[in-house]
Amino acid sequence: MRATLNWARCTAREWRRIKTISGPVLRASQRKGDRMPARCRAGATGMAENRLSTHIGRQISLPGHFDVPVLLEDVRALGRDGSAGYECRVRLPDGTLEEAVISPAEAVLLCGTDRETAAAIKPVDAERLRLLIESARIRLAYAHDRQFAVSLSGIRTLPHQIEAVYQAMLPQPRLRFLLADDPGAGKTIMAGLLIKELKLREAIERVLILCPAPLTIQWQDEMLRWFGESFDIIFSAVDQQQLTNPWQRSSQVISSMDYAKQDDVRERVWQQRWDLVVIDEAHKCSARTASGGQGREPKVATTKRYDLVSRLTSQADHILLLTATPHHGDEDKFSHFLRLIDPDLFPEPHRLGKQATSIRKDVFKLGKDSPWSLRRLKEDLKDLNGKRLFPDRHAKTVTFRLNSEEYALYKSVTAYINEFIPQQTGQRRSSAALTRTVLQRRLVSSTCAIHESLKRRLKKQQDLLDELEGLSPAQRAKRLAALQGRLPDAEQDEDDLDDEVRDQLVDEYTAALELEQLRAEISALKELVEQARRVRELANDSKLAALKKCLGEAQFAELKDGRGKLLLFTEHRATLGYVREHLERWGFSTCEIHGGMNPHERKRAQEQFRTSAQICVATEAAGEGINLQFCHLMINYDMPWNPTRLEQRLGRIHRIGQDRDVYAFNFVATDSENGQPIVEGRILHRLLEKLDAMNEALEGRVFDVIGEVLSLNDVNLPDMLREAAYDPRRLDEYLDQIDRIDPAKLKEYEEATGIALARSHVDFTGFQRRNLEVEEKRLMPRYVETQFIAAAKEVGLRVEPRADGPWRIEHVLADLRSDRLRSVQRLGKADPSYRKVTFHKHHLEQAAHIDAVLMGPGHPLYAAVDEKLNEKLAELQGGVGFYVDPLTTEPYRLHFFEISIRGKDSRGNDVPLHGELVAVRDQRGQFEIVPSDILLNLPPLADPPPTVDRVDTQAASDFLKSTYQLDCRARCQEERQRFARICREYLERSFDARIKRAQERAMLLAAEATNKPEFKLAADEARKYVEELQRQREERLSGLGRLEIARTGPVRHLATAVVLAAGADTETQLADLADELDPNVRRQSELAAEDLVVAALNEEGFPEDRIERVGHLKLGFDLRAHRIADEATGEVLVKRVEVKGRMRGQPVRLTTNEWYKAQQLAETYWLYVVWDPLGPTPELVRVQNPAVRLDHAKREIVAARFFEIPAEAVVAAGREAGA
Incomplete structure (x- = not known):
């Protein structure tokens, strides 16, 4: 039963509440029998819908509908004038739009309990x-x-990193991006900044990072340490032991690409919604064009890595591909790789041929304006002062000769490999090649390494013989065939395998088909093990002697007094332990990093190297994912056979933060002591000589592009080294092939494929200009x-x-x-x-x-x-607080609003584009936008009135909507339209070319099918493909149209500050601020002081057009002056100057905001005090970084939110600085 209101008994307070609601609600109540006296009817004429509409854009409470405050976005009356209630559209805190129908009674409560509908309200606590x-x-x-994530991260960002994140990636509504900077440029840092910024904007929640397995812990560590972002690493042990699906439970995941690509794993990865997917070392996702068979189009042969990422890129909202080597000299693979960015943009190379190349080159011509890619070379990168970011690299080859015992062992092991592990074809090729390579590399690594390998292999082969002797002939043949199979993962390189897996494959492999062959190999192994033992125990170690001699050279002098650091690479654990033992005997402190250590142990070893150890002895495990820029000396005790590994090793120390020239010493055994050649050593030595000769032609990039240069010149170094050991007579042929390597082929290839056009140079002048503004708003x-x-x-x-x-x-x-x-x-x-x-x-x-x-x-x-x-x-929202402005003579109001701009993603979903807190100053009905931090300088009114008239914010809101919010919308839309315009132009070109080519093929097949029925199926498929391309074209272009949408969102009133001039009571509290000058004289004094300071800055060498008066912007200082300090580097000298004009002896006062800015801007913030600026002999005092130099003398006046500094302290600080 509905309760009725007795109007005759309404109190005055109740009536003040009721009279604000709409007439229709009251009339509805009357129809239900409510008795309303005639004296009340005159005040109940407003409409409820109008009353409720004043709440649009505000937070409201709807008990029984929602358990949290919601934002009212729209309201509509139901029935006749709302007699049936009101339909409210509201937005929940998570951004979800909902609708709720409220009754007339609930409307009464909502309007009646709102603080702003009352004739008078109680002010809220100002603080x-x-x-x-x-x-x-x-x-x-x-x-x-604009670079908030930089402020919140623990890293010092560089110009190229800022440009990549804030100019190239962040503005894009739908990110599809390839970041292909040179090694060591900080791609992990750029990815972290992007993640942090997108999360601050609440644009993403679920993030997936895929990388090589050794890098997972580095990614996790750097995301947490530098950006405060916690990621879970998912690998087999974690995945299989969880009762719930970790891919679904965790919102931020890191995993290795090779784990995620597995058939039983990738389906669960694909099932999840990922807002952002980051692929590190993306070039490892490869595909190639393969023959389609007779009469058919060529097909694409993809790897599981490629399939995994291709599916993810089609599903995720944002994709970031990271690689320092986007190509390896193979244009076909490069073309397919680019399709991971956007398969609609980069056409299939096997279908469009030269036209696909033309489209790709045109895309790359956009350079830094490209919304799809960015590539910067080391030589082009600069620090914040415009100086070269990377120092020079120097390589030196250290040759040595094997003694007679070592050479005899070398010949014996080589002969064993060629006899018992011959080269194979078909499925056996991979296993045989791996075994030969590992044994050859351990042979040249150290006697210790080959001795341990031979002992282990002997035991495995003996165990195998024992096992086979107990099997039937059929079982025996099956077991031998299994041991000669492929590698467990054909996509992995040898160096990708961990030590345990590699050792197991090598030790168990056999080429034997009969037991007698296996017995013969075991007999040969026994002799080799004994020979290796004798050489290890009795012979001098030529390589170790060369190391000791090398450490005596001038470059290593700093190691002797403990200052220097040396990174020494070996190929194998046995060599590592052997070398480390001798280094410690020679008096060096050491640590080690190898593949048998878990990620946390590696991190501890890295920290030990940084803080205490002089030399870090490492295997290839330290070649990826470890940053050692505090070290500038490196020795390759064992040379890698994969040239890319040489780049990666050098990249550990030649990276951002390295402030000294880097030296790399490469050890190579070229001959025996009687002049017999070591074929592997001769080839590596000739290659190192060639690299040194090519360095100038490659503009100092030789160590960054070794792999590409060799590939383009058809030099497969691992195959060449294996073949040379198998047939030493071809040594001269291989040396001649190395001599013919032409570095110009790299330039030709990069120009032909368009990758050279993608090279971008940082706009350093633009960066410095933007950086000045960013520093000031931080x-x-x-x-x-x-x-x-x-x-x-x-x-x-x-x-x-x-x-x-x-x-x-x-x-x-x-x-x-x-x-x-x-x-x-x-x-x-x-x-x-x-x-x-x-x-x-x-x-x-x-x-x-x-x-x-x-x-x-x-x-x-x-x-x-x-x-x-x-x-x-929450109860303060929409409230009014009282403050004091000691420098004003008239009261004014400050209205604070939250504004938003909203848009659509390519699927049509509503997304936020921009949000901001805006302050509107209201003085006698005149409005202006003022800095939103303005309250920092205003003390609260000590004794505010008990009540205040309701504040009408509608006019201020209308002003904001019609000016500032529209400007924000225009900026957002212009940015999105520019992105859509570029995308549309190139997508249309790509689709048009693909559709034309598909139509031509469909027409040819249709013509063939008229007379040849066997072509009918192919003709139908070709026709359907044309239709599918046309559908995709329409869908993609429609999606771009949605991306151009930008509309104004709700404007929510947060609070209002009533700001009063200092009255009698206030002046008593602020007596410390008493000034002998009246306001007009004070203003004249400030203007005169500012003119004098501008003239002084001009005399200091700052041009007049580089001195800006910015006091009206309320940045915390009055003048910004900048000039070129170093013409060679473009380094800029900047001064932010706060000007104070005072009578001699008066204290100097800085507002809270000015003091905070002085702390923030440090050495670039200057206080220029002019004594007696209106007098005949004004005097200027300069104080740099006053927050430090005057901190001891400041006195905070809390009531005024000022910091006061005695005149004598200012004079003393200026005298110390020589002002």
């Missing part, structure tokens, strides 16, 4: 309101701090730190300062780790405690704070604290 507003400003910080660390500490206090989290600078959090509240929190669902749970937390990234570079956690937006704890803060302060 807590400031906390709420600052929370929104930081949450939407990416709108004005919120980390000072603003974010201040907000977090205050927010933590508000929600009850105890954060304590440590004596050494960072913060300590002993206990994280259970509420902040609750699964119900949206932040926990997005980012995971915060840790139960934090021993060391910092907001300053320079702490992470200090040995004492290497264990610190970098806190900031995007970190689970920060996000949880912010979410709880907004829950607790």
